[in-house]
Structures are given as structure tokens and as C-alpha cells.
Amino acid sequence: MNNKINIAIITHKNCDGDAVMSTLSLAETLPNILNDKKINVIPIIEKHKLPFEHKSKLKYYTLDEVNDKQIDYIIVCDVNEQDRVYGIDIFNKVPIEKRFLIDHHDRNRQELEVLSQNKFINPKSCSTCEIIASFLLNKKHKISNDIMYNLYLGMASDTFCFQRSVTSDSLRIANILVSDKQERNNIKDKLLKMNLEQEKLYKLIKENKRFEKDGIRMFNLSVPIEMGDITKLLKHPSFDSLTAPIESCPISIFIIEIENNYFIKFKKIDNCDIDILKLAIACNGGGHSNRCAGRFYNTSYDEVIKKIINEYGNITKGKLKIKQLSV
Numbered sequence: 001m002n003n004k005i006n007i008a009i010i011t012h013k014n015c016d017g018d019a020v021m022s023t024l025s026l027a028e029t030l031p032n033i034l035n036d037k038k039i040n041v042i043p044i045i046e047k048h049k050l051p052f053e054h055k056s057k058l059k060y061y062t063l064d065e066v067n068d069k070q071i072d073y074i075i076v077c078d079v080n081e082q083d084r085v086y087g088i089d090i091f092n093k094v095p096i097e098k099r100f101l102i103d104h105h106d107r108n109r110q111e112l113e114v115l116s117q118n119k120f121i122n123p124k125s126c127s128t129c130e131i132i133a134s135f136l137l138n139k140k141h142k143i144s145n146d147i148m149y150n151l152y153l154g155m156a157s158d159t160f161c162f163q164r165s166v167t168s169d170s171l172r173i174a175n176i177l178v179s180d181k182q183e184r185n186n187i188k189d190k191l192l193k194m195n196l197e198q199e200k201l202y203k204l205i206k207e208n209k210r211f212e213k214d215g216i217r218m219f220n221l222s223v224p225i226e227m228g229d230i231t232k233l234l235k236h237p238s239f240d241s242l243t244a245p246i247e248s249c250p251i252s253i254f255i256i257e258i259e260n261n262y263f264i265k266f267k268k269i270d271n272c273d274i275d276i277l278k279l280a281i282a283c284n285g286g287g288h289s290n291r292c293a294g295r296f297y298n299t300s301y302d303e304v305i306k307k308i309i310n311e312y313g314n315i316t317k318g319k320l321k322i323k324q325l326s327v
């Protein structure tokens with residue numbers, strides 16, 4: 001006789017560090033939290049590849065392996081979008097009052113159908129691991145060092161090691177999870193290590209100093225055709241740091257050349273009042289006031305530079321208008 005209660009935990013397709021670590025950490029702590037011997041937790045994860053080792057020894061399953069299992073409750077971690085869920089069929093097989101959601105994403109077009117009291121959503125959290133860690137710490141649940149380490153990994157992986165979208169709360173929680181500086185540095189080194197393709201791209205970036213005296217840092221990357229789609233590769237924060245504007249050159253222009261097409265990223269420092277968004281729009285693009293992008297198709301590098309400098313001239317009326325607001 002099987003009187004077990006099966007709780008499945010699922011997450012998104014193409015899972016990342018936060019997805020895997022939130023799913024496994026929750027699966028490891030749930031039996032303790034619920035304190036019920038009948039509970040059997042089944043973490044379900046698409047085959048995944050993390051850039052480094054985590055510390056969970058918990059067995060997890062792919063969808064094929066749980067086909068014949070009875071699922072009584074379901075918890076979705078780190079995704080609130082119908083299309084992106086790995087295991088949406090299981091989700092739909094469980095009655096609405098037995099569906100739960102833990103996530104940190106903002107709204108989207110196709111939200112999952114979950115009762116509002118079963119939703120634990122906090123878009124202010126940097127990651128789902130932060131939501132789980134915050135809950136466990138607040139409720140003073142016992143968590144092993146390994147689980148704390150894993151939750152830290154999840155937080156680090158969604159924030160490029162705490163360089164993006166973190167609040168003071170995220171940092172406070174991260175400090176509790178892994179307080180050892182050396183260990184944090186090790187994680188950072190492993191997490192921020194570029195892969196070979198990224199290293200190759202990085203080395204191909206050239207700085208054009210021609211406009212430095214005008215306050216513009218200009219960079220150029222000519223992408224070898226065989227590299228295919230490089231969007232994901234360029235997300236590594238090293239590219240952003242390399243091409244960042246600086247005090248003496250408050251605007252940066254990063255031109256990415258793929259065959260005869262050009263994608264241009266414009267950035268400026270906060271106290272520069274040149275309207276680079278106008279520039280981006282003039283270059284067939286758009287974005288935010290201090291980070292925006294434009295594009296030109298079927299043209300040449302020289303043409304692109306000419307167009308940008310022309311537009312830049314229009315916007316600044318031939319003069320540089322860099323106001324130093326710092327007192």
C-alpha cells in the first residue's frame with residue numbers, strides 16, 4: 001500500500017543555476033519544514049550543465065523518469081510563464097488548490113494558473129534562491145552548510161556574482177549564506193570564467209581612439225561568421241566592463257559587425273547630459289536613456305561611423321555638452 005504524498009518540484013526549461021539550486025534546495029528542506037514522514041519530494045530537472053559543482057547529493061529526475069508516478073502536489077520554481085515550464089503537463093494534471101509557485105520574475109503574458117494564496121512571488125528578490133533563503137532564515141529553519149552554499153550559488157548565478165539587480169537584502173542574505181571571503185572568491189572565479197568562445201570574442205574587440213578627445217570611447221568587434229549567434233556570449237559582464245564609459249570619456253559606442261550588418265550599443269555615465277537615446281533612435285534603435293542600441297543593415301564600417309558622427313554632431317550641435325554635476 002502506498003500512502004506517500006508525492007510533491008513534485010519543477011522549474012524552467014534550459015535551466016540555470018538559480019533554477020537548479022532553488023529546486024534542489026527546496027526539495028532538500030521541504031520534508032523538514034512540513035515535518036511529515038509521508039512526504040516524498042520529487043525534484044524534476046531537465047538535463048543540465050552547471051559551470052561548477054554544487055553540493056547537493058539529492059537524486060533528481062527528468063520528465064521521462066516520472067511518467068508513471070502519481071503526483072499529488074506541485075511546486076513551480078523560478079518561472080511563471082506557461083511556455084517556459086519544463087513539465088507543464090504535470091502542472092496541469094494537478095488541481096489548482098494543490099499548485100504552488102515560487103518566483104522572482106515580474107508579470108508576463110501567460111502566467112500560470114495558481115491560487116493567489118499559493119503564490120510566493122517577489123520581483124524585488126534577485127533570484128528564487130533569495131526568496132527561499134530569506135524564508136528559511138526568517139523562520140529559523142535549520143539549514144545545512146551545503147544547502148546554504150547551494151542557495152548562494154543560485155543567487156550568484158542570477159546576478160553575475162552580485163553585480164546585477166541586487167538589493168541590500170540580497171547582499172545581507174548572501175553574507176549569511178557564505179560568509180567566508182575565500183570561498184566567495186572561489187565561487188566568483190568559477191562563475192565568471194569566460195568560455196573559449198567568449199575569450200575569442202573578447203580578444204577580437206578593438207578600441208578606436210579617434211574620438212577619445214571628443215569624450216567618446218569607441219569599440220569595434222568584427223564577428224567571425226562561423227560563430228553564429230553571439231547574443232548569449234556577449235552577456236558575460238566582462239564585455240560590459242571593457243566597453244564602459246569613464247569619467248574622461250563619458251560616452252561609449254560599441255559597434256558589433258556581423259557580415260555587413262552593424263549592431264551598436266551606446267552607453268553613457270550618469271552625469272553626462274548628451275541625449276544618446278536620440279542617437280540610438282537615429283540609428284534605427286532605442287532603449288534607455290543611458291543604455292541604448294541601434295543598427296544598420298547591409299552597409300560598411302566607414303559608413304556606420306560617418307552616420308553616427310553626423311547624428312552625434314546634430315545632437316550636440318557640433319559642441320560637446322558634458323556637464324560635470326559632481327561637486
Ligand SMILES: [Mn+2]
Nearest residue numbers: 018078128158
Ligand atoms: Mn532566477
